[in-house]
Amino acid sequence: MALQEAVGRVFDSDGLLAQAVDEFKPRAGQTAMAMAVAQTMEHGGALVVEAGTGVGKTFAYLIPALLSGERALVSTATKALQDQLFGRDIPRLLKVLGLPLRVALLKGRSSYLCLHRMESARQSLFGNEAVALRHIAQVEAWSLVTRSGDLAEIPALDERSPVIPLVTSTRENCLGSRCPQASACHVNLARREAMAADVVVINHHLFFADLNVRESGVAELLPSVTSVVFDEAHQLNEIGVQFLGRQMGSGQLAGFSRDLAARGSQLALGVADWRALVESLEASIAALHQLCGSGARPGRRGWSLESPQGVDAQVWQQALDGMGTALAAAQEVLTHVAEMSPELALLRDRADSLLESLREFAQPVPAGVVRWMDVDQHFRWVQTPLDISQAMQARVLGLAVGDHGRKSWIFTSATLGHDAKMSLFVESCGLQGAQVLQVASPFDHAAQAALYIPRNFPKPNEASHSACVAALVADAATAIGGRTLVLTTTLRAMRAIGDALRQYFSGDAGLDVLVQGQSPKRELVERFSSAGTDGSKGCILVASASFWEGIDIPGDALQMVVIDKLPFAPPDDPLVQARAQQLESDGKNPFQHYHVPQAAIALKQGAGRLIRRETDRGLLVVCDVRLAQMGYGKKILAALPPMTRLETEDEFHAALLSLTRPSTTGRSPTSGP
Known part of the structure; x- marks a missing residue:
């Protein structure tokens, strides 16, 4: 057949x-x-x-x-x-x-327990790190019963835990066939099962x-x-x-330094002054971190010339020279002791790779690629195709x-x-x-959902915009007993709206306000989904970034999605700028050919959080007057599902009242924060 x-x-x-x-x-x-x-x-x-x-x-x-x-x-x-x-x-x-x-699951190395590195994980901790030691004990106990070695089997171990790099391997530090645990390696087992599936x-x-x-x-x-x-x-x-490009960052450098300290003194004690080598590396990392990330606004920073945006080229070169000297000193010592142990040989190879990356980032940016620096708690240098x-x-x-x-x-x-x-x-x-x-979606969006664009609203770049979004959310969420997801385009707006709502709903009488970052994503979604049941408070969830997609909250738990502004790509993002320049060189308008389509797709993703089942009903509110007033707004609106349009504030309030279970908090739906 x-x-x-x-x-x-x-x-x-x-x-x-x-x-x-x-x-x-x-x-x-x-x-x-x-x-x-x-x-x-x-x-x-x-x-x-x-x-x-x-x-x-x-x-x-x-x-x-x-x-x-x-x-x-x-x-x-x-x-x-x-x-x-x-x-x-x-x-x-x-x-x-x-x-x-036969079906197999294959993930990256960082998802699987490395038995060899687990054996020395305790020695990799500095000082009395009680929480980390407790997590390592959990991993050790679990390692005796797991078959897959997939760390996702340990619910208590958050994927951001600092213990994970200590008990997993990377391409740089894996010993491969030279590892004493190679025959029991969970990564190798997963790959063998994948090849046979x-x-x-x-x-x-x-x-x-x-x-x-x-x-x-x-x-x-x-x-x-x-x-x-x-x-x-x-x-x-x-x-x-x-x-598809090249990356180098403080995480790689710190990992190399940590492994150098542990393995050098463990496997070649007395052969070299390992403490001095590590101290030199750590000083160089600290100098780069001070130069790259100290006090800087988190995000991407452009890098079109010799140094990243805002960094003096001469000071930058001095910092790179310092790191190069520290890495070269470690490389020289490791070359002499590499034959003593496979782990020392691997450390020598890692030093070679880090030096090669350092030399690449010390050169001018090649044609046809874009380079930038990510700054957060750590720094990361990235060079990629467009x-x-x-x-x-x-x-x-x-x-x-x-x-x-x-x-x-x-x-x-x-x-x-x-x-x-x-x-x-x-x-x-x-x-x-x-x-x-x-x-097309089988849902009847015209019957199940309505779209409201408040007309008498400040423009997104005005200082009062976030406060007005918070006021609208407080009004509307009070009327429906919570059930509201607020999606913002920036972390700054998320914090401003979240703070305003928390202030308004402070005390026992109001709604609960959850803000991205206060708990893991999964926990926030679970708390939001169960809010308002068994006599508990209704809930508002304010989030950005990853909450625009991959969130599935069907039923009455979510009945309103509020988006603060059109999700245009940040114009100062180095990758966005490079793509816009490429379009200009091809004779195309970057706004029409990139920014508008990208915003339409992102808005469509955010709007998709609202209606998840045939029985769902809800409201989508986009607090951006440009969607109704600008010519490109029609193109963006055309990408959305065909929801019923609410033209006036009265129609919006009537739609709110038609949704399930009005608030019992006792607050007036017409008051604001």
Whole structure:
């Protein structure tokens, strides 16, 4: 039976899905996507599918992949979706389809316990770090029972924990076949299982990291699979460029210094003055950190000349010379002692690599790339191409697969473009010539959702804008008992709006106000989702950045999404500036060809948090008058689902009152912060 015919039967009203999955009902959009995926998998080539919220795209690509009888690779943007596919969706479908396929999960090194490094993790801690020691004890106990070695199995271990670098390996510090724990290595086990599996689930970070350095095992896996699916494909370009260039930062340097201190004194005590070498390195790192990040505003800083923006070129060169001297001294000593231990030989190789990167960043910026410095608690230097198009065309899309002809490449997401051709995504990923399909959401957005753009509002660049957003949110959220997600375009606006709402709702009578950063993302979403139940307070969640996508809060828990302003890319971002300059050199208008499409896609992602099920109802509020007043606003509005437009404040308040369960806090819906 041909693949398309087999797939069609599974999605029929009396097919296997209808028989085995209670909540399944045939959807024309889902079936159309599944048939397009099946056709591409049969004949090869590339397919780009934008599948609106509720289409069921996961089943639409998994079922053809599982029924094809060929090996398949599925890549996602997040580890959360990766775990969901491996742990829930694929096993469920294999049971429905009655297929005995082998499935493997493959993540990057930092996700897996390194048994060898765990043995010395305690010695890597300085001073009495009670919390870290407790976490290491948890890891040690868990290591005795885990099979996969995936640290995600330890819920109490936050992914930002400083313990993770101590108990995991990197490409730079892994001993490979020379490791005494090589036969029991969790990374090697995961790779062996991936090579033997019929379906392998990876993530975009791993895909591009391997495309660049061929280290994770994907390079060996890719030629053996027939179909490759990129879910959450809208993130491909931004993730990809981070891995296709060169990076160097304080984290790498500090890790090298830490390992030098531990391994040198442990394996070659008395051979060299390890303390002096480490002190010289740490002093050089501190000098660079002072120069790069001390007191600086977090974010990206341009780097078009000899030194990063705002850094004196002469002082910069002196700091680089100091780091180069410290690394060269460590390299010289390590060269003499490398034969004493595989770990010392590896440290010597790391010193070589760091010196090579340092020399690269000491040179002027090469043509055709963009360089910048990320500043946060640490600093990181990055040099990348402007997009992934050339790498995808040269190193991915043309890859053949034995006697099966060309591979099939499926790119899908709920949000890929602002136009029918999805041109911004297609061009940035080098997918010109790919088949393009848009599948609309099955939700009745006109009946389920309404859009309100407050007309009498300050412009986004006016000082009073955030205060007015907070006032509107306080009014509206009071009327519906919380149930409100506020998405901001900047951390500054997030803090300003969050502070204003907390001040207004202080005391026992008001709503709870949660702000991104006060707890891990998963915990904030869980608290928000359960707010207002069992007599608890209603809740407002104020967030930015990662909360614009990947948040699924169906039902009455979320009934209003407020977006403070149109999410234009920061014009001072070095990568954005470089892309705009490239468009200008090609004779195109950067605002029309990049900024407007990018803002439309981002707004579409944020708006997608509102309606997640056929029974959901809610309001989308965009507090940016430009959306209604400027000509480009029409293009951005056209990218949104067809919601009912609320033209007046009275219509907005009437819509609020129509939503479920008004507030019982006793505060007046007409008062503000």
